[in-house]
Amino acid sequence: MISSSPLTGPLASPMARTVALTCTALLALVPAASADSLTDFDVLTESARGQQVFFHAWSGDPTINAYIDWAAEEIEARFGIDVEHVRVTDTADVVGIVLAETAAGRAAGGSVDLVWINGENFITLKDAGLLYAPDGEGWANRLPSWDLVDVEGNPSLTTDFTVPVEGLQAPWGTVQFSFYYDSDEIAETPASPQELVAWAEENPGRFTYPQPPNFLGSTFLKLLLAYTVDDRERLSSPLADEDTEEALAPLFAYLDSLHPHLWRSGRTFPTNQAALRQLYADGEISIGLANNPAEASGAIAREEFPGSTRSFVFNDGMIANSHFVAIPSNANAPEAALVVANFLMSPVAQLRKQDPAVWGDFTVLNVSALDQSIQDGFAALDLGPATLTPTQLGPAISEPHSSWLTAIERMWAARYQGG
């Protein structure tokens, strides 16, 4: 059976990659097994003309919404597909919709055609078997744009929170965690968690992080975990219950030493990324966290942040992950959703997305494999004063197995949220 399995894990060797690409190529040659087979993408695109795609995507940022509007117009003009951006405040709500529909017996004709997703919500849908899988297999690795995706350079494109993606969602963008700070106030930035504590001690109340289980706050804890755990290799396998206490002890010892020096002495925490950004903009804190490396530059351009804002990272790496689009198993227009997903991964759409004036989200493509004109386009992008280049961002740390985060969140709540 030619399955997409070679693509699922991080690709260890060039050999494996060659095999994988061959498999993908072979797959493209297999004759159509069913009507919705992806073998002839042009036929599929033509049959999707006139369909409507309800794209459920988090919409808390007007610049991202404007980018989706642009993509929708392009898709309408190129493929005659009508993309409706459904405003979402929390992706878990979309999971709830799919769940309620399936529970009510609607196995097709659902209201969600495409959803912006990653990590835990993806795992939830995958485990529940609620993701679209034509011919019983993943689809993203069978799209034409997939050949350009940086599968080799970025393991988080094929493994989302240690769970194999298996082509069940298509990569849309990639991010690496970083800190932003005011360079007028701070001359030398902390290069490790230990230096961060020392800095916080000298500057009490000038740093904080969003309260877990908020995504950004949890990512910060995962970063600290990677720095405090005895062996980073351990993080890729599940954490056994009986080991929790011992494995997490260094992390919580660290937090105990950090919290008294946090904003409001750690008695309250900002609720999310936006609240944290607002604290920085208001001058309440001097160091903030960003998931998207371009966030600070975008905020400077919108005059939210002072122009002296810059970014920094810890020397031994920062957490990196990717975000995706997925199609629920009961989507009403899965073919059209495939066309949309393929366009979102295409060089022209990816180039525009990385423009900090538009969104500033990093591409999932292997830029060196693209047409020269597109390469030039990427090279010409002015990333902005506060965005680190991929080299400056340093080593990427993969997400730990989800059991670690569950344990951390539970212990965090018991320790700091008890009132």
Add this chain to the structure above:
Amino acid sequence: MPSWLRFAPAVTIALLMLPVAAGLVAAILPAFGYFPALGGTHVSLAPLMNAASQPGILRSTVLAATTGLASTAIALLLTFTLLACLWDSKGMAAVRRLVAPLLSVPHAAAAVGLAFLIAPSGFFFRLVSPELSGWTRPPDLLIVNDLWGLSMIAGLVAKEMPFLLLMALAALPALHGTRRRMVMASLGYSRGAGFFVAIAPQLYRLIRLPVFAVLAYASSVADVAIVLGPTTPAPLAVRILEWSSDPDLSSRFMAAAGALIQVAVTLGALGIWVLGEKLVSRSWLYWTTSGRRSAGGPTLRLAGLALSLAPMITIALGLAILIVWSFAGAWRFPDTLPSSWSLRTWMQLGEGSVELARTTLWVALVPTLVAGLLVLGCLETEAATGRTGGNRALLILYLPLLVPQVSFLFGLQFLAIVLGADGRMISVMAAHMVFILPYMFLSIADPYRRFDGRVLTVASGLGLGFWRRLFQIRLPMMIGPILGMLAIGIAVSIGQYLPTLLIGAGRVPTLTTEAVALSAGGNRRALAVAATLQAVLPFVAFWIALAVPAFLARKRRGMQVR
């Protein structure tokens, strides 16, 4: 009375009961572990135990009750203080003009506005910095999100007071204020003391149901709590919301259990309130029979006036500053005003909002009119038969307000999907009706019941039939409360976020879904634009509800609200 009108109560009850029953079942079954779609096939107490063993859950529960009770009590006290100071005077007109715009401010926007006023990096601190305070950086003070929920209580008071005031203003004409004041004045009572003796007790009875609704709301509110409330731990409603949006689906059982606990907390708070009523009425009786003619000197009156106006002024100031934010470029501590200005946010969000406004208006108008007819039908039937339906009917009315929306809506959504009705505008309208009908009924029931029936008897004696009595006497005389009821319907409908999102499957976008989606990003500028757009429609509705009756009553002194 035509006999078909008798069906109005039955239709209303069915309309409220069916979705609420579905919602309750959808909340209760998973709370006891039964929900096959999520793999729960056994009934157990595990979800409840699980919720009860969450860290800080006791404090969350207590916070829900205390913030609800405290904010309701303070809002009511301040409402009465304000009325006592201004009752039957020209000042009332000014207050009436304030009420409408304040009611139109969306909750989240009011909370964000207040937070920006009082935070250490906020407006008040900027006013005195750095010149007076010496601060070039905001001080590290825990004001917003304080552990006791004080800033949250302040936010709730500010948002509830205009609602109570509107209810009181609608009910006051039934009490014939001017005549009573003259009697009290001739007995030597000051304005304030006269109000507390001759008006307050009866006024409270008239607005008791709206007060209950306020308490039920305040003890289960999530959006205000997210902005202003404590976080370690947060009040119960916020935690239910967190559990229900946890990617781990098994948390939804816990969320359902939390929703049940929330119902218990709200009922408990109502119980404590009723006990409090008894205590207060006793001391009240003591005070009114003591013969004291004055409620304090002019200083106290001024203090009372200032104190009771403070919440409303705060909210207006917060909104004004939010509007400044929508045009702000760079605005950093300790600058009192933005250092640069920009139209960027308005340009980005302004286009497309006309279409959204049209949808919003339709989705609000249709259910409001239908619900209005049903409510009037119920009340007419009640007037003709003399049966009020008693406590059971009251409970049915309250159910949509008592069950936390999150869990209740899952059931409604499920129902809509089974019927294939999700994602349609008409379904969204129907869902809105479930939530606006109770508020509309509550707002008009007592003024309607207090209507002086002798007028109708006289009309009947003069040979007027049912319809002419209704359209020529009853409805014109009640135009104030009726328009007030419709305005509340429209405002509550426009405020509905979760029903619009879930029943509309995201396909019926309104100004509110847009505003909430943007506030999820927390961008103060974007939120300011969205909130302004969202506030316009209810503002117009409330303005009409106050201006039209005042215009119609300009030559009819007995109908004037003073």
